[in-house]
Amino acid sequence: MEEPFLMKALTALGRACVMASVVLTACSTTVVTAPAVESNTPAAMAVAPAPTASTAQTGTPEAATAEALTAEAATAPSAAASAPAVVQLAGSANPAPPRVRLDRDQDAGRGSLWTRLRGGLSMADLEGDRVAKWELFYARQPEYVHRMVGRGGRYLFHIVEEVERRRMPAELALLPFIESAFNPQAMSHARASGMWQFMPATGKDFDLRQNLFRDDRRDVLASTRAALDYLQRLYDLFDDWHLALAAYNWGQGNVMRAIADNRRFGRATDYGSLKMPEETRDYVPKLQAIKNLVLAPERLGLSLPSLDNHPYFLSVSIERDIDVALAARLAGMPLDDFQSLNPQMNKPVILAAGVPQVLLPYDNANRFLQQLPLVRGPLASWTAWVAPRTLKPGDAAKLVGMSESELREVNRIPARMLLKAGSTLLVPRQAGASADVAEHLADHGTLSLTPEGRPERKVSFTAGNKGDSVAAVARRYRVSAEQVARWNQVGPAAHFKPGQRVVVMQAAPASKPAGAAPNKRKAAKAPAPRKAPAKVPERKRKA
Numbered sequence: 001m002e003e004p005f006l007m008k009a010l011t012a013l014g015r016a017c018v019m020a021s022v023v024l025t026a027c028s029t030t031v032v033t034a035p036a037v038e039s040n041t042p043a044a045m046a047v048a049p050a051p052t053a054s055t056a057q058t059g060t061p062e063a064a065t066a067e068a069l070t071a072e073a074a075t076a077p078s079a080a081a082s083a084p085a086v087v088q089l090a091g092s093a094n095p096a097p098p099r100v101r102l103d104r105d106q107d108a109g110r111g112s113l114w115t116r117l118r119g120g121l122s123m124a125d126l127e128g129d130r131v132a133k134w135e136l137f138y139a140r141q142p143e144y145v146h147r148m149v150g151r152g153g154r155y156l157f158h159i160v161e162e163v164e165r166r167r168m169p170a171e172l173a174l175l176p177f178i179e180s181a182f183n184p185q186a187m188s189h190a191r192a193s194g195m196w197q198f199m200p201a202t203g204k205d206f207d208l209r210q211n212l213f214r215d216d217r218r219d220v221l222a223s224t225r226a227a228l229d230y231l232q233r234l235y236d237l238f239d240d241w242h243l244a245l246a247a248y249n250w251g252q253g254n255v256m257r258a259i260a261d262n263r264r265f266g267r268a269t270d271y272g273s274l275k276m277p278e279e280t281r282d283y284v285p286k287l288q289a290i291k292n293l294v295l296a297p298e299r300l301g302l303s304l305p306s307l308d309n310h311p312y313f314l315s316v317s318i319e320r321d322i323d324v325a326l327a328a329r330l331a332g333m334p335l336d337d338f339q340s341l342n343p344q345m346n347k348p349v350i351l352a353a354g355v356p357q358v359l360l361p362y363d364n365a366n367r368f369l370q371q372l373p374l375v376r377g378p379l380a381s382w383t384a385w386v387a388p389r390t391l392k393p394g395d396a397a398k399l400v401g402m403s404e405s406e407l408r409e410v411n412r413i414p415a416r417m418l419l420k421a422g423s424t425l426l427v428p429r430q431a432g433a434s435a436d437v438a439e440h441l442a443d444h445g446t447l448s449l450t451p452e453g454r455p456e457r458k459v460s461f462t463a464g465n466k467g468d469s470v471a472a473v474a475r476r477y478r479v480s481a482e483q484v485a486r487w488n489q490v491g492p493a494a495h496f497k498p499g500q501r502v503v504v505m506q507a508a509p510a511s512k513p514a515g516a517a518p519n520k521r522k523a524a525k526a527p528a529p530r531k532a533p534a535k536v537p538e539r540k541r542k543a
Contacts, residue, residue, distance in 0.1 A: 022047050044184045078173040104220040112155075113307040118159055118295060120170030123241050126272075130281070134289035139300040145293070148306060152182035153307045154341065155195070169241060171291055172231060175248075178286045184343040193217040194343075196227035206230055212424055212445045213354055213384075219344035220359060221315070222530050242271035242284050250280040290451065313341055314365040315357045321380035321436040323349050327388055331364040347426050348410065354442030382410075383429040384437045384445055386482075389421045390505075392452070400427040411447060420448040421505060422483030446480035461503045463496040470494050477504045 017110055058206040109157055138145050159173040163313030177193040180186035185196045191200050194217040198208060206226035208216035216222040234244035234252060248254040258274040271284060297304050324345060328338035339345070341359040352360065360368055374492055383398055393413050397404040407413065411425050419425070459477075474481040487503045488496075 004333045006131060011292050034517060064131050065104065073417045111309055113160065113309040114294065114304060117156075117170050117173060120160070120173075121291060121295070123169045123291075125291075126242075126285055130285035131288045131292070134282070134286045134291060135300055138289060138293055139302060142302055145302055148177060148181045149307075150240075150305050151340075152177060153222075153305065154312050155182060155184075155220055156307060158220065162224055162228055166228060166232065168228065170288060170467060171241075172228065174287060174290045174294065175215045175227070175245075177290045178283070184220060184223075194223045195220075196223045198223060198226065198348070202230070209329045209354075209443065211354075211443065212426075212447055213349075213351055213442060214344045214346055216344055220341065220385055222344070245284050245287065246271055246274070246276060246280050250276060253539045268301055282285065282293070289362045295443055298539065311362075313359040315360050316350045316360050316365050316368060317357050318350055318355060321352050321381065321383070322350050323380055324350055326375075326379060327358060327368070331368040332371075332376070333360070333364050336479045344452075347382070349380050349383075349448045350427065351442040353439040378429060378434070380436070381429055382426050383433065384441045385425050385427040386441070386445075386486075387419045387421055387425065390450070391418060393417070394427065400425070401430075404426055413447075413449065416452050417449040418452055420450050420483070422480065422486045423448045423479075424438065424482065440482065440492050446482065448479055448483060455504060459503075459506050460501055463498055465498050467498050467500070470496070473502060473504065477506065479504065 074301060132315060156173060157177070159176070160170065163170055163173045178180045179197040180195040182195055186195065186197065188191050188197060190199065193203075193215060198206070198215075198216075198217040203210060203217045203226065206229055207225050208219070208222055210217065216226075231244055231248060234247045235241060235254060238244050238247065238255070243255060243259075254276070255274070259269045262273060263274070264271045293300055293302060294304070324338070324342075325335060325348065328335045328348060331338060338358075338360075341361075342350075342355075346356065387396060391399075393407055395406045396419055397407040399408070407427070409426065413419070424441055424447060470484045470488075471481045471492060473496070474484045477484075484493045484502075484504065485494065488494075488507060491494075
């Protein structure tokens with residue numbers, strides 16, 4: 001997928017300097033790192049915390065937002081330091097410095113981000129009791145609003161840039177306030193994740209990869225790109241932003257059916273006229289309340305934290321696998337702050353083949369690039385390992401040289417489960433090993449489990465007249481493409497020819513406990529039907 005870019009020219013420094021560009025990735029600037037070197041100090045294992053409950057798509061809107069008040073982090077994001085950052089020039093022919101100092105005041109003339117955002121608000125306004133209800137809700141929660149806006153300040157410039165580039169209404173930049181309170185790690189009870197609250201299937205439809213090592217639904221750049229793609233598609237379908245927003249919350253099929261029902265009875269088909277769940281009925285009024293808050297916070301007795309109109313973070317290239325904890329330390333950031341900008345990682349290691357960039361504030365990007373060349377030894381103390389056969393976790397732990405408890409913790413393996421052949425696990429990197437995790441594992445590695453006592457059996461079949469892809473077979477049998485490829489000695493992207501034999505390993509049916517009596521229900525005589533009470537037909541009584 002292509003990331004949007006805003007090119008910014010940098011003035012040549014003297015006759016000997018070469019013009020180069022620093023790319024602002026919607027909310028970020030792409031930074032090419034210094035040549036990768038290795039660290040002599042293994043970083044401590046740091047397992048990413050489990051996502052918190054979402055503030056959207058669970059229960060009623062009141063309950064969802066009340067949940068946000070208890071689940072969201074209590075600390076506002078720290079402001080970026082005032083000194084300018086040092087980054088390596090993107091596109092330079094020389095892999096080492098020259099570098100250029102970015103002037104943090106270069107955007108100061110553009111004023112406040114709130115002013116810029118207000119100028120792009122163009123959606124038709126809603127009025128009524130539901131809007132007033134949500135205005136009152138936010139007016140009564142000034143501390144919550146301040147924390148939510150403070151956290152959103154990390155990402156808002158990026159989203160505003162993207163919305164403007166696409167010529168979409170600026171109201172859409174406010175949508176994460178009501179979806180997740182701008183919490184990129186939010187997880188709803190329905191498994192919607194990230195600050196844009198993508199369901200797993202919808203995320204896959206918009207190229208948000210979800211695998212063992214990362215979940216792009218939480219990725220700041222990828223999820224924003226996908227959300228705006230989705231919203232544009234919905235607008236193109238309904239030609240109405242309120243209906244597009246209803247479809248984003250409720251599903252386009254539901255909105256289309258509601259419109260069809262109204263047309264059948266000669267009723268209006270606008271947002272306010274459709275029959276819909278209470279959550280969706282409140283969805284646009286809630287966004288309108290946030291819009292009103294941004295336009296005139298003093299009317300609600302609130303104040304908004306100041307947001308400068310320049311990028312909060314830079315995009316820094318990752319050339320080698322590196323531990324999350326080490327990357328945060330090199331950037332001079334607390335681990336929690338690092339993960340708030342890079343929440344897509346599921347494991348304590350960043351795989352360069354799967355996550356080619358991380359986001360860092362200006363000065364932390366500067367520090368990271370300065371410190372990285374000074375490190376000696378391996379940057380990653382973790383790597384990926386593929387189980388050669390179905391194993392107990394304890395046996396796998398012995399093969400990779402770690403304790404069973406640690407293997408279970410870092411790979412989140414529940415009790416009484418076996419690791420199926422072809423499963424990918426995160427394990428300590430052996431001393432002297434220098435190879436990074438391959439791209440096919442970084443993108444397709446999965447952990448497959450089977451209950452203990454359920455041995456595997458081979459299932460083989462013949463590919464149909466049109467053949468079969470490895471991916472299609474994997475989906476059909478609920479295994480990974482990597483496993484199917486390994487069982488059939490082909491690549492994960494391979495295609496089976498018509499008539500070709502395909503092998504899949506499946507868990508054997510559960511056996512009966514020893515000594516259990518045989519099932520004789522089929523042989524037994526069926527009992528005579530009970531006589532129905534007088535005047536009550538048997539069919540109705542059963543119903």
